[in-house]
Amino acid sequence: MSASYSDDADPSLLANSRPGDNSEPLSVSDLSRSLKRVVEDRFGFVRIRGELSGVKRAASGHLYCSLKDDKSVIDGVMWKSAAPRLAFRPEDGVEVIASGKVTTYAGRSKYQIVIERMELAGEGALLALLEKTKARLEAEGLFADARKKPLPFLPRTIGVVTSPTGAVIRDILHRLSDRFPSHVIVWPVVVQGETAKGQVSAAVRGFNALERGGAIARPDLLIVARGGGSIEDLWAFNEEEVVRAIAESEIPVISAVGHETDTTLADFAADHRAPTPTAAAERAVPVRAELAAGIADLGARQMRCATRPVALGRERLEACSQRLPRPDALLQAAAQALDDATERHRRALVDRVAIGRATLGEAAARLSPATLNWRLGQARERLEHVRLMPATLTTRHARATERLAANVAMLRSLDPDAPLGRGYAMVFDGQGALVRSAGDARAAGTLSLKFADGRVAASTGDAPPPPATPAPAPKPRRKSPPPPSGQGDLF
Template sequence: MSDLIDEPEEGANAPEFTVTEISGAIKRVIEGEFGHVRIRGEIGRVSRPRSGHIYLDLKDDRSVLSGVIWKGVAARLATRPEEGLEVVAVGRITTFGGQSKYQIVIEDIRPAGVGALMAMLEKRKKALQAEGLFDPARKRPLPYLPDVIGVVTSPSGAVIRDILHRLRDRFPRKVLIWPVAVQGEICAPEVARAIEGFNRLTPGGPLPRPDLIIVARGGGSIEDLWGFNEEAVVRAAAASQIPLISAVGHETDTTLIDLAADRRAPTPTAAAELAVPVRMELLSWTDDQGARLTRALGYAITQRNQRLRDMSRALPRPRTLTEWAAQKLDTVGARLPQALIRGVDQRRLRLSHVTGSLRPSALRRTVQGKREQLQARAPRLAPALKRSAERRREMLNARAERLSPQPILQEIAREKRRVTDLSARLEKAGKAQITTRGERLTAWGRMLDTLSYQATLQRGYAVVWGDGAVVTTRAAAGAAQALEIEFADGRFTPGQSQPGPRKSTPKKTPPEQGNLF
């Protein structure tokens, strides 16, 4: 009978636990013992799956601790985890029963000192330089006189006032301000979105696309300027189709956006000086060019006049051309009466020879008849000779007129008047063109001020922004994660109270780290 009864095994009355129960118990013990802890170590393996979470290892020379950064926390981190970076991680120790391991859920992570930041900066600089983002060949020249300038900076700091004041002193231009945070966790994403947003604007659209972008911030420590060393900001500056000037910090401060920008300015004020020329210097240069043009025209006209005078001196005088013809006419006129008398005498002698061979009576009658005819024609001879002399004199005068330099002198006078008229018209046209272009430039400036969307806001309208872009439809407003309404005096976020003095809330001091042992 006793053989049929089993003896109870040793410890058979101890409770039994499932694997999940024992894992939960261990989880409660570890989480209860270790609340918030700060751990210093070097980042080892970093994994970024498509879920948005970040998995990494914290290690020292002897141990490795697994860590996880949930998606929501990763989006707010000021420092992006990179392999080899020495950091101080703040979080809570927990367990992961699925793999029987413990890990730290990281809530904040920061570099362990300036040395770690500089090491990470140098590593990031070499990686981006190897991709060619800092290549001088890809940098674009700045426009000489941009119509619209986009400024990415804080709207409440002294930087924007310095830029606007310098632009107003040198050459007033239309300025579009994209307000961003210039330090902290949201600095890098906001600056990158601002640069990309300016590039997405349509040229000639309701909101004009800038011809030049200035990214500006005042001086500060390396931690304050760290947002401008982020890879997203550097890539946005390198991909910008609009020429970009980087004016981050003072002259001694250097960030990675300075290397990717098309031009680097030592200060925000210097960036405004690089953006536009001095208006008074430009007007002085225009006046100087106009004076040079006037002097050149005057010199050209003087040369033409001198050439005409030289050509006129080379021509003979009009009196010289007619003196020879007049002298010849006088000589012929003086010889004509003697020639007529000799002609009459020769004919009388020839008549005497002829009449000597004739009979006296017949000859007498013939002579008498001829004498009568001669006496009848004699009165007409003098007028005929006079008419002949006059005809010859008229012919000589006509030839003299053809040889006269009067037509040449008239042609020279006409050319001189034409040159004088052309020079006057050219000078008048030059002055009119300069005046017209000045008036056109002034009219364009007034038109730009009239068509700006700020003028529309002054009349009571508003602009709705969603996720950094202008919302124009109801569907886009419903799809946007956050909406902002821009009025003439600033922006307003629905659901938030009006900006005002904020009460400082004391920061909660995390519980002291317990003893690990």
């Protein structure tokens, strides 16, 4: 034990040993280690109840916080090896019970609790945490109605995320078979405990990751279901990981967690909430018998709609036919008019024959041999006075000859081969088409020149000339007819 010093002791500049002093001075580190051993030995395991404050998770994975009540505060730390075992997400203001050991932190001369386990302090704290999480996720818009997707009317494949051994899956399958048998894919998960949130969120994301048309059919609808229980039993469906997986699902989701009075955050994030798993199956598919009855009723209505116009038309036709006159009554006036016309036609023929016979008699009386001979004599006299003048015929012949000669001269002037005799030539390409410009000649390359006495092959230098072909013999020209005597040829 170190000696005590009185106030009137002589001060000294250097530390010296005092009479009766049997201990050397301790270093700060030695004192900190001694305090650490004493505290850890005395408080090796404690359970502290307090309100969380200043919760933060470091990049290393450690969780730092403070526990406080109305009078005191103590720092706490949870190493990354113990933090993953938390059953909830610590937040400021949540009352918890932390279990661990009290130790000191020499770097700041402070004492703290190393938390190994943290639990909510009663159902009230659990509900407070639930309300905090709900308010935070709602502020992000995860529960907004605009995010809700419509449920398919008749899904071909239904995915169910639930426990494969509970009564929930049996109730769902039984209800689906009663209403409308469908293809069901069950993704088995644990619905309670620390691993439940990871398995449920992985199942929802796994169904969404399936490809359409793959070996496993991609569901058209998901049902996340669990039976009833306490708030602790249903807590996995309040976890942020599960809520985000349901909200991000591209496949419409029906949440059927607990009984009708139970509500979880998964119900708010899902596209539709069912009070029970059985109600979820009823909402997923319609009643097949009701659909068949509805289709039959629509078919009957369609048949009535199709036959009704025919029946109405038949009634209108019968009503109109009763108002129409009889066919024989319509034809009576026409038949009478035909009889009158027939009679008039008969009388007209008889009258016409009588008139013609009278006219013929009058003409026959006028035709006598003396009259015919007189008319014949007059015709002979007129014939004798008609004389054919040679000058008239010669003039007309000369005019025709002049026109013919002018046409022949015009034909010779328009003959395309006529200029060839005066030293001109015609140019053709390899296809025998006439070349009219220098550009066309360069483009053709191989040319053929036509002269009055034959053809000659030529080339512009851009392509080799084709082999010379023997010039065809000139066609004999048609000789123009000799001019008539008495009229010379102008050419």
